[in-house]
Amino acid sequence: MSQLNIASHQEIVHFPKGGKPTLVENEWQIWSGSQDEGGLPDIEHGAHKVLVPFTWWITHHLEADVIAKAKNGQIGVWFASDDDILKHVDVIEAGKAIWPLVAAHFPIFRDGRSFSTAALLRSRFTWQGEIRAIGDVLIDQVLQGARVGFDSFALRPDQKLDVALKQFNLYSVTTQNSWRDKRATLSA
Numbered sequence: 001m002s003q004l005n006i007a008s009h010q011e012i013v014h015f016p017k018g019g020k021p022t023l024v025e026n027e028w029q030i031w032s033g034s035q036d037e038g039g040l041p042d043i044e045h046g047a048h049k050v051l052v053p054f055t056w057w058i059t060h061h062l063e064a065d066v067i068a069k070a071k072n073g074q075i076g077v078w079f080a081s082d083d084d085i086l087k088h089v090d091v092i093e094a095g096k097a098i099w100p101l102v103a104a105h106f107p108i109f110r111d112g113r114s115f116s117t118a119a120l121l122r123s124r125f126t127w128q129g130e131i132r133a134i135g136d137v138l139i140d141q142v143l144q145g146a147r148v149g150f151d152s153f154a155l156r157p158d159q160k161l162d163v164a165l166k167q168f169n170l171y172s173v174t175t176q177n178s179w180r181d182k183r184a185t186l187s188a
Helices: 054-060 064-071 085-096 113-123 139-148 161-169
Strands: 011-014 022-025 050-053 075-079 101-106 130-135
Touching: 011 161, 022 161, 050 054, 054 075, 054 085, 064 075, 085 113, 101 113, 113 130, 113 139, 130 139, 139 161
Parallel strands: 050 075, 075 101, 101 130
Antiparallel strands: 011 022
16 A cells, blocks of 8 residues: 655644544554555555545545445545645535545645635535644644644644644634634623
8 A cells, every 4th residue: 555655643633623622543544546556445454544535536436345435434535735626526525424534635834725625625515524634734734724624633743742732722812703613702
């Protein structure tokens, strides 16, 4: 099975809507699909939970074994920063019913297109499940990510997880609406 060159901690920062940020075990492997010969990644003998590229999903989403494994919580989807998800509304709408997890990939920290992917998944597609930030994810991105729709973060290995958790307590007042909540109203 080919792996994308995405290193991260063994734990992720998980911050569900309405919950508190915590560290949880990262159970998902990221598969690039680059060496794919048309088949499904080997999840029986290798990793038991695999994020497959959305481009791979588009090609294989009608196969019974792929659907069964997604429904069983073994296959999720990750979106590349240049995936135009609005061109694949039908595929995403069908996937919403079976994907246990979706992720958006940051190829480099200064490429913010995956913030838009998360925001679109939450607003236009009304995705209610977990959206994970993967790739070149830095502590500096978790607050913005949490506001647009991410609820878990697979941080780059050089990032300190304890410092990342503290980011969510930096501000007590929000001045803009977000996926999580409405802006704070200040009394005069």
